[in-house]
Amino acid sequence: MVFPRKIPGLPWLLGLWVVYTAVWISLEGALVQVVIMGVATAVLLLGYGWQRWLGGKTVGRGWAVLVTAVAGGLFGVGSVLLTFVFMAVKTGLHAHGPEFTQAEIGWVWNAAPWGTAVCLLVGLGIGLIWAGAGD
Secondary structure, eight states, X not given: OBOOSSOTTHHHXXXXXXXHHHHHHHSOOOHHHHHHXXXXXXXXXXXXXXXXXXXXXXXXXXXXXXXXXXHHHHHHHHHHHHHXXXXXXXXXXXXXXXXXXXHHHHHHHHHHHHHHHHHHHHHXXXXXXXXXXXX
């Protein structure tokens, strides 16, 4: 199986991310906005990392399934960690006290294992479908 050299739409997603970031910085902190920021950043990092290290490489079907499953897991945990980073950035930028409640921080923390497991399973499923479709 050959990993795609380029992921279509990634440059457009980067452009949307830049615009969203410019708007997001000026707004007051909201959990939905910061989660979108964390997830979008994880998508971009994973996409560009995929292109950089895997683009054009040929691997066996089993390895391809493993790579997509691991990528899904990394996406899940990375989204949560990046959300925490952006929560800290937002709180530091506005500097008028906590931007997020303890309940919101706890919600993100408690979502980490579930989000990681779901993303790992989705990555596994995508890998199995891809391997079953053949090249």
